[in-house]
Amino acid sequence: MFGYRVPAPDEAMLISGGKRQQGDAPFRVIIGHGAFVVPVFRKVEFLSLAMHESEVADTCVTRQGISLKVKAIIAFKVGNDLESIVNAGQRFQSDQAQMAVLTGRIFSGHLRAIVGSMTVEEIVTERQKLATAVLDTATPEMLKIGLTIDSLQIQSIDDMGAGYIDAMAAPHVAAIQRQAQIAQAQAKQQSAEAEQESARKQAEYGRQTAIVQAQYKAEVDRAQAESAQAGPLAQAHAQQEVLTAQTELAQRAAELRQQQLVAEVVKPAEADAERIKILAEAEAQRMRIQADAAASHDRVALDRMLIEQLPLIVEKAAQGMQGANVNILNGADGLGELAAGLVGQGLAILDAVKRDIDADKKPQIEA
Numbered sequence: 001m002f003g004y005r006v007p008a009p010d011e012a013m014l015i016s017g018g019k020r021q022q023g024d025a026p027f028r029v030i031i032g033h034g035a036f037v038v039p040v041f042r043k044v045e046f047l048s049l050a051m052h053e054s055e056v057a058d059t060c061v062t063r064q065g066i067s068l069k070v071k072a073i074i075a076f077k078v079g080n081d082l083e084s085i086v087n088a089g090q091r092f093q094s095d096q097a098q099m100a101v102l103t104g105r106i107f108s109g110h111l112r113a114i115v116g117s118m119t120v121e122e123i124v125t126e127r128q129k130l131a132t133a134v135l136d137t138a139t140p141e142m143l144k145i146g147l148t149i150d151s152l153q154i155q156s157i158d159d160m161g162a163g164y165i166d167a168m169a170a171p172h173v174a175a176i177q178r179q180a181q182i183a184q185a186q187a188k189q190q191s192a193e194a195e196q197e198s199a200r201k202q203a204e205y206g207r208q209t210a211i212v213q214a215q216y217k218a219e220v221d222r223a224q225a226e227s228a229q230a231g232p233l234a235q236a237h238a239q240q241e242v243l244t245a246q247t248e249l250a251q252r253a254a255e256l257r258q259q260q261l262v263a264e265v266v267k268p269a270e271a272d273a274e275r276i277k278i279l280a281e282a283e284a285q286r287m288r289i290q291a292d293a294a295a296s297h298d299r300v301a302l303d304r305m306l307i308e309q310l311p312l313i314v315e316k317a318a319q320g321m322q323g324a325n326v327n328i329l330n331g332a333d334g335l336g337e338l339a340a341g342l343v344g345q346g347l348a349i350l351d352a353v354k355r356d357i358d359a360d361k362k363p364q365i366e367a
Contacts, residue, residue, distance in 0.1 A: 006034035010050040025086040054103040060115035075150040088146030
């Protein structure tokens with residue numbers, strides 16, 4: 001629309017002329033919306049509300065008399081309130097670039113004053129303290145011209161070749177270098193220890209590997225040796241068992257032969273000797289009986305005596321059979337037959353004795 005003006009978001013529209021004014025301000029301030037401006041009768045100008053920057057690089061003398069070149073950056077803008085806009089508009093509307101120039105000059109003066117009250121050590125080590133002190137002293141003056149400070153940064157401090165800052169930093173640099181050397185030495189030592197430990201572990205691993213390999217080889221060799229000896233050992237063991245069996249068989253054969261010899265030779269010989277002994281005893285008994293009979297001339301007494309001696313004869317015959325190897329084949333009947341044989345043998349001996357006695361007596365009767 002013709003005559004309708006609208007300011008940018010970071011601008012303040014200043015309308016001068018006419019009777020509509022805001023307080024003591026020589027113009028009307030419009031922010032954030034438009035306004036109708038009557039051509040010819042009203043004049044419109046725009047004041048930037050955006051951020052501005054000013055650089056300060058000045059030579060300052062410290063409390064110790066040492067010259068330092070201090071470089072700082074100031075970020076500022078026109079205040080958002082009506083008073084700040086009016087103050088800034090009255091001073092910088094015709095030449096807004098002068099805001100940065102004037103701001104730099106203001107901060108340069110305050111910076112020199114603050115640096116002059118501090119030592120080099122304080123300025124170098126406490127830059128924020130320096131910046132805060134400068135802001136505190138410069139802010140009231142900046143507000144008077146409608147400007148506000150967003151930030152102040154001390155960019156650099158230089159003693160312009162005097163070497164004071166380097167000398168001041170030398171102990172710290174030396175300490176840092178010493179710490180760096182110590183750290184480097186420790187790192188080297190740790191690296192060497194790590195290498196030694198790695199070598200030791202590798203050697204230990206190699207030793208353990210060699211031991212395991214040797215044990216495995218020994219087991220393999222032992223298994224192979226046992227396998228190689230298994231056949232001959234088994235054969236020798238079998239031969240030994242055969243020899244043992246043969247020896248036992250020979251012993252049994254010898255024992256059997258001994259038993260056969262005892263049954264075939266010793267026992268019959270013993271039985272024959274016993275029989276001869278019995279016959280001899282019978283003969284002696286017969287002689288005694290004959291003598292007794294001759295002495296008594298009593299046949300009845302003789303016969304009775306013979307009958308009484310019959311059990312003794314049978315007993316002697318039985319004792320002769322005691323050591324003989326006699327096999328009874330038919331049980332109780334065989335045992336009865338054996339006893340009957342013994343009795344019969346005793347009766348036969350008794351008859352023989354009677355016949356001998358009778359034979360001896362007949363010549364005597366005939367005589």
